[in-house]
Each structure stands twice: as structure tokens, then as C-alpha cells.
Amino acid sequence: MKNLFLSALALAVLGALGGCASLGVEPWQRDVLARDEMSLGYDPVTAGLDDHIYFSKEASSGGRGFGGGGCGCN
Amino acid sequence: MPVRAKPELARAGDLLVWRFEAMASPCEVLIDSADVNEARAVGRSVAEEVWRIERKFSRYRDDSLLAELHGCAGRPFEVDAETARLFDYGQELHALSDGAFDLTSGVLRRAWTFDGSERIPEREAVSALQALIGWSKVSWNGRVIELPIGMQIDLGGIGKEYAADRALLRARRRSNSPVLINLGGDLCCSGPRRGRRPWQIGVDTEGHGQACRMVLLNSGALATSGDANRYLMRDGVRYSHVLDARTGWPVSASAHAVTVAAPSCIEAGSLATLALLNGAAAERFLAHERVPHWITR
Amino acid sequence: MLRILVMLCLLHLPSAYAASPLHPAAMFDLADYRGQVVYLDFWASWCVPCHASFPWMGEVQSAHAADGLRVVTISVDAQRRDAEEFLVRQGSALSAFHDPAGTLAEQFDLAGMPSSYVIDRDGQIVYAHSGFRAADIPELEMAIKEALTR
């Protein structure tokens, strides 16, 4: 199961890398992407609070990005 | 005295504009109101106040207070409170500029005419005039002035800005509508326009008759010193029209024009003038003062 | 008396823009600058390092105007208003063109934002750079000075 999943992931990444040459925009076309709310790291403070709440209430955590660090939350 | 064009009220977009001439400049009052009568009343009061100040302090009129003062040279002359405040202010600028700004430097005009030609005056002519310049030679106690014979007071550097500020006070007494007063490039406004929109101002610092810069003004004043078209040129050297009262000669490496924004027009104008007198260091000077500014070199 | 003409324009009036210094991209022609060294800068109001590059470009322009340097800036903002507002904030007196369709940007094949090019007196690109960091300044100034003395 795990191996299957990993190989599927590897395929997906390779496919994305291969296909991405045709995707994307020119540097001067980044007006919309440059907006704060389009950034994936927008509002890290809120993301941190959310992650912490769900970390302490559910058995899953992480994945979204890289907060790092542990916390002994109950 | 040239015949003045009759003041008139015009419409510019959704603004009413009262145009008049004063201090050898085209002047305008912009009123953000739809009420024509109100606008006319505001416009008139502004023009009256500017004309009053012009009459009182003009160096061209023989009935001005300054003409009377110059006639009394060598004798003590008591001035009214308004004049005293202007002299005090001039004295402060003199101190702040280490003497580069001087109310008595107007006589240099006899030697310098900035018309783009190469008529640089003789050294002797300038040094002869230097004898007639220097606020320190004037006796001034805050009420009574004694001007040595031959010396003159010229409010050229501060008069127009002062008139703009005074006229705005008059306009505000007349009306609550947003008002902007523009006296030939020195301007001040009563606050933002209706709907909290800023006044959008195009400033022509190159003298092309075309706006080179756009400035949005929400409150306070904007004044410009310097003029790209007023200079002398000889042997490839550009002589700016900014004269240092201490030498009688143009400030070297001075900016062509400096525009400054400040709470009052007199403050903006003085900062712009001081920036020009700072020559090559104008940028450093204004950056140090932390005021919004635009310098044309 | 100072004879500074001040024009008051209204935001919503088209005439306000006619008086603005932002020219359409179609008016840009490198040939107009033959004999001068051109520092061509592509910018946008949304580009963060572009904010830092403008004061520097202003300084470079005033320092080398007499040597024949022209700093020409081209905005790739989609909205003209955004570009104008940026210029107002910057208080920029540099020549500015507006290229919303990216026609010029495509011609110069920008590698990033901002992108700048030093073009010599014969109209040849002698230096290209993308991005603007404080550490880039010595190299940029070197490229400009080299083109000016050539």
C-alpha cells in the first residue's frame, strides 16, 4: 500500500515537472499572483493558530507547510 | 500697473474655479461646491485678501507700506502687527539659513536679470550692492525698524506663500466647502475634497507648460521654488537665479526647482527656498527634514 | 516672481491623464534615444523590489544626465491607474511608458521583475539584469558608467 502510494506520488511529481514547462506565466503577468491573498504563505499567524487548534483536537497534523517545532498540546 | 483681467467664475469638472491675477501670477480658487453664489463669495474674499497683501507689500507700488518705509530710510519707522510678524519671520529664516536668505537682498535685482542670456554682471557691480545687503545692518526690535539709507526690504521670498495662507483663512470663514487656493504655483487647501478624495495636482517643474508630476494633496500646502527657465548661461556654466545673500552670487549646483508639501504654504515655501540655497545638498536637506518633496535637477 | 505653472486636474477627467507623464507603449522607440545611453527599466506597481529601484534610478538619472544618460521606465501594469498612482507615490520624474499588453516586455523577453537593460549610444543592449537588490547596485552602476564612457 505504502509503496504503491509513494510510486504514485513520484509519478505525479515527475509528471508535474515535465508538464510544467508549458504551464505558468511570463514575469510581467504576475499582477494577480503578486497580490497578498494569492500568496500561499498569506497570513501565517492565522495558519499557525488554526494548525494548533486542530493539532490538539484531532489525530492529524501538518502537511500544509512547514511550521516546525513541537508543542505539548492536549 | 498692468490692467487686470476681470475675475471670473468658471467650471472645471465638478469644481467651480474663480480666476484672478495677483502678484504677477495667474491665481485661482477651486471650490468643491455646486453653489455658484457661494463660490463667487469665496473667490472674491480670497482675491480681496491677496490684493490687500499685494498692495501693502508690493515693491512696485509707490503707495505700499514698503515704499513708505524705504522713504523713511535712516530713521526709525514703526510698523503694524502684521508687518512685524512678517519681519520676525524673515529674521528667523535669515538665522535658519545662516544669512543666505535675507529680506534685504532684493537690491541684487539691479545687477542680475535671469532671462536665459549670458549677461553675467561685473564682480564690482555685485560687490557694490553687497554693501546694501544684510539683515544684521538693520535695527529691528519687533516693532520699530531702522533701515540704513539705500537699503530696501523685499518680501519676494515669502509674500506670496503668506498671502495664500491668509486667503485660505478668509475662505474658511466664508464657507465650509473644500477650497484650494493656487497663487501661481504656491497652493494650499482646506482639506480633502468631498468624498474624502484628494486634490490631484499636476506640477510643471520643467517649464514646458506641461505637468511633469502628479501630486495628490489631502491637506496642507504645496509650494515650489525655483524655475527651470530662469537662469543665465555663459561659457557653458549655468547660473541659477537662486542668489546667496551672503555673496550676491548664484548658489552653485542648485536644483532647478524644488516642490515641498507642508502644513502651511509659508512653511512649504520656506523649506523649498532653503533647499535651493543648499545647492548640491538640497536632497540631503529635505530628506533630513522628512517632508514630502520633489526636486528637479 | 516664480513662474511655475500648476495645473489642477480631476481624477475622473480624461484630461487629467492627458497631462500625466505616462505615455503609451506605442510611442516608445529606441531610435529616439540614439546617441544617448539608455537605462531601460520594466516595472509594475505590484512588484515589490520595484519600489526600491525608483529612488535609485532617480539618483542615477540626475547624476549622469549631463553625460547623456536617459533612464526610461516601462510599466507593465494592466491598469493605467495603478501605474499612475505608483508614479505619484514615488514622485518620479523619469520618462515613463505604459505597456499593459506586454508588447515591449515580450520583445525584451524579461527574465524577472523588475528587468533592466543598459543600451549603448548605438542602440545595442550591452547589459541585462533582473531583480533589484541593494547588492545589485554596484554592478548596475558599473554597467551604466562603462556604457557612458564607451
Next chain:
Amino acid sequence: MQLKQRRIGKRLRKASQRLLEQKRGPAPTGTLAIAGVMAAPAAMAAAQPGEWELNSAILIYSETDRVTAIEPVFQASRYFDNDRIFSAKLVVDALTGASASGAVPAQTFQTFSRPSGRGAYTVGPGDVPLDDTFHDTRVALSSTWSQPLGTNLSGSFGLNVSKEYDYLSIGGSSVLNWDFNKKNTTLTLGLGYAQDQISPEGDIPTALAYQSYASGSDAEQSQSNYAAQEGSDNAERALRDGSDSKAVADVLVGLTQVIDRRSLVQLNYSLSLSDGYLTDPFKVVSVVDASDGTPQGQIYEHRPDSRLKQSLFVRGKRALENDDVVDLSYRYLFDDWGLRSHTVDVRYRWGLGEWFVQPHVRYYQQSATDFYQAFLIDGQPLPEDVSADYRLGDMQAFTAGVEVGRSAGAWGQWRVALEYYRQTPDEPSDKPGALAALEVAPAVEAVMVRFNYDFKL
């Protein structure tokens, strides 16, 4: 000739006020107030070198009858030349209230010892046992340094410390971002390591040992037994360890791809390995009678000593033609404890000029870990690992909320969010006897209010 360089602003201001016969001090509103050359308010521009960006928030999280948390956050980021950023963040987390101990409810009063071993508390018939002495304050400090490492490579390096009354965590992390394909593609590699130390008051309980206070037939009896049993409780605790530790290592590989002018997609694979003491020292498992379902007592839970978590996270953001932004994400997570979870998160940012409204919906579903058991049957052999913590059981959770904010203005930007969160754990299917009539894992409801304020210096 140069003039002296000195600030003359104050003297000039005073002189001009005297000239215009204005009062001293702050200029009256109107006439000559602030020199205001400014453009129309626009979204806060990105921070420039030399500037500080300050982000602050306070979260109030409140469960019905259970935990209440107040969590202020303050983050300061200093921008330096050449895209270097230093950032420091302080989080304080003050908890009060009760949390589920893991024990099942009973038809009678039950008495439990407190996690510290000092004192006891009583739970009424039919009520889920909640440990009501639950309060702690956590202080977490973290700092990050980011800088370019090459033309298309950047890195950020962080350190963090988190301290609670009985818990200490120290960790470090580093993230590398590699841009290519005209910055349309970014490859991210993240590594993190943390070392945690737990030293609970009353020491680490012995796994699977009976908690000293068995259920009493009624409250009075238990109260009266309290003093008599204290000695034996202490004796038992002497066998325990004072503290224990765990280490957590994280690896993240991510790919961000710009799709077109208005959309981008992110794909993350992350792996997290925890090793050491992963048990919750405050949780117990009830041992119930096989026929009538009455709790006979409870044992301390025990979880495996290591956990390997893997997750796949996909996120897409798209700005619509009207500039509203849709933010969609999905996470699939699985671990060697047998847990599988799915998380879907949807946000829609609806722009209204300088204001925005952002509805938010989140759905979470997890399957139980292999060792999760809501209770144990008396007489059956003890499993090696067991936990009755409902957070390790089958459950669904749902969040719905809305955020409102103003993204413009000279004084910074603020936003406020209100969210409702509801967890519904699955009820165990084979409850014996009287337990069948009781709700072992009731739903948990919480309300969250958050206020954010961002500004620059």
C-alpha cells in the same frame, strides 16, 4: 556655499505658526493640519528593506462545558536589504476548563484521581468523565532567518522553544526553496527536528496500571476513602519515572506550480517520525464488566513508542474574474497506527472594495488507530497498547466560519473571524449492559473568535 545640515523643521514650524497667528501645539483640525501628500488608501504595500512588519492576533477558543483557551500571538518581521528577513514570534496559550479523561460514563457516581495524583473529582451518573483541573499556560517563542542562497535558491532557518508547566519542546527547522521555469515552479524541501520533554506533576504513570481510585458505588463513599488511600497512591507513584521524552523528525517535499495568471497549485508530501514517549499521561481507559457494563476501574493508557505519519496535501488558489479568491485544499494523512484521515478546506474571499468577507468551511474525517478502544472488558487479557482518547477514534469534524476585514487604510489592516467547530466521534458499537444506554463519546462543540491586526513600522 553650503548651509549647515541640521533639522530646522521645529523652529520653522513655530515661526510660521507665529506668522499666521496660530495656536501652538498640534495644529487645529482643518486649515493647516498634517501635510498630507498621499494617494488614495490602497492595500498595505509589501514591506521594504528597513521596515518592520508586525502581525498580531488573539484567538479565543471556547468549548461548551470543556476547554477554554485564550491565545495571543505577536510576530515581528524585520526586512533587510537583499531579501533577507528576520522574524520572531511569541505565542501564549492559556488554557482552562475540563477535557475528557478517556473513562466511560456510568449509571452511578464515579470518582477519579486528578492527573497530578493529588485529590479526586466526582462525575455524576451518565456524565462523560471530564478532568476539570485542566489548566496550563504555554509560551512558545520562535525565530526564523530567511535569505537568498543563490539566484533561484532561498533558505530559511528557524529555532523554536515551547514551554508549559510540565512540558518543554526545543526544535529547529530549515526550508529550502528552489525556483525554476521563470519562477513558475518552486520545489520546496523542509527538514525539522524537535526534542520534547514531559515531566508531569505526579510523574509519568505506569502504563496499563490501575488508577488508584476505582469507581465507587456513590460519591460519599469515595470521598471518605480518599484519605485512607493516599498512602498507597504515593507508594505506587514512587515506581514511576519523573519525566520522559520524545523526538520528532519531519521531512517535507513540496512543489508549487503557477498554472496561469490567476491560479496556482501546491502539492506537498510530508513524513513525520515521532519516537519516544507518545502516551498521554493524563488519559485513562475504563475497564467495564462484560455483562452489565459497569466500570470496574480504569488503567492508564499506553501508546506505541513510535509513529510514522505520512501525508499528501494538495492546495489550489484561484482569483476569479471579479478578483474574489477561491482557496481549496485537501489532505490525506495516514500513519503506522492505522489512522487514515481526510481534510477538506474551502475558503472564498469575497472582495468588497477595501473590505472583504471570507466564508470558510472545513470537513475532517478520521478512522480510528488500531489500539483505540473506548473501554476494556474486565477479565480479558490487557492489550500491549490501548487508548480511549476519543481523538484517536473514528470521528468527523466540521468547521464553518466567516472572516471580515479591511485590507486598506493608513493605520494597518485588521480582520475578525468567527468560527463554529463541531466534532462528532463515533459511538462504540458493542457497549455491554447499562453502558449501551449511555453516550460514551458525545459531540464536542466549540466557538472560536479571532482578531488580527497587522501594521508596519
